Amino acid sequence: EADIYQTPRYLVIGTGKKITLECSQTMGHDKMYWYQQDPGMELHLIHYSYGVNSTEKGDLSSESTVSRIRTEHFPLTLESARPSHTSQYLCASSPTENSPLHFGNGTRLTVT
Amino acid sequence: GQNIDQPTEMTATEGAIVQINCTYQTSGFNGLFWYQQHAGEAPTFLSYNVLDGLEEKGRFSSFLSRSKGYSYLLLKELQMKDSASYLCAVIDSNYQLIWGAGTKLIIKP
Numbered sequence: 001e002a003d004i005y006q007t008p009r010y011l012v013i014g015t016g017k018k019i020t021l022e023c024s025q026t027m028g029h030d031k032m033y034w035y036q037q038d039p040g041m042e043l044h045l046i047h048y049s050y051g052v053n054s055t056e057k058g059d060l061s062s063e064s065t066v067s068r069i070r071t072e073h074f075p076l077t078l079e080s081a082r083p084s085h086t087s088q089y090l091c092a093s094s095p096t097e098n099s100p101l102h103f104g105n106g107t108r109l110t111v112t
Numbered sequence: 113g114q115n116i117d118q119p120t121e122m123t124a125t126e127g128a129i130v131q132i133n134c135t136y137q138t139s140g141f142n143g144l145f146w147y148q149q150h151a152g153e154a155p156t157f158l159s160y161n162v163l164d165g166l167e168e169k170g171r172f173s174s175f176l177s178r179s180k181g182y183s184y185l186l187l188k189e190l191q192m193k194d195s196a197s198y199l200c201a202v203i204d205s206n207y208q209l210i211w212g213a214g215t216k217l218i219i220k221p
Contacts (some may be wrong), residue, residue, distance in 0.1 A: 100160060
């Protein structure tokens with residue numbers, strides 16, 4: 001039973017397109033995160049939020065933006081997709097800073 | 113810099129026991145997580161340690177020594193479905209989560 005939802009599950013898109021990856025959670029968690037992960041590699045933090053109207057940049061934030069207008073919704077936007085953006089994008093949430101993260105099923109993005 | 117070290121890959125036999133080690137050097141410590149990640153899927157939470165000692169959860173146990181910057185995940189009675197990557201992650205003094213690269217565990221019949 002998923003409490004955190006990501007759409008789309010898979011996306012193939014051409015270079016230069018603007019895309020938004022959706023993430024919603026129904027648990028009322030304040031903390032939300034976006035990670036990028038290539039197969040067999042570690043998680044890299046892109047952006048995070050500690051609550052409504054709060055967003056912070058992670059290690060890989062320079063080519064993307066996020067917004068947190070509502071507690072349950074934390075979309076990630078790539079302004080101009082590039083082949084180097086091909087990866088899996090994982091959204092996660094937690095109630096507090098030292099609680100386990102709940103992950104969505106991920107969006108597997110391919111940029112051609 | 114902050115660093116978490118785990119073996120890249122381990123192989124074990126079905127029914128056996130395996131220990132996956134994690135050593136960390138971070139700016140402060142506020143807890144350590146172990147996650148399981150099957151190929152192509154999202155990580156799922158296994159255990160949390162904040163105090164020294166052993167936490168047991170069924171077939172899985174996790175140990176922490178803060179003075180040594182060391183943790184291990186112990187998996188008993190291995191099953192084929194335990195084939196996955198196991199991720200160690202540490203919460204630092206700023207409550208940032210530092211991730212290891214993960215240990216790929218291969219279970220052989």
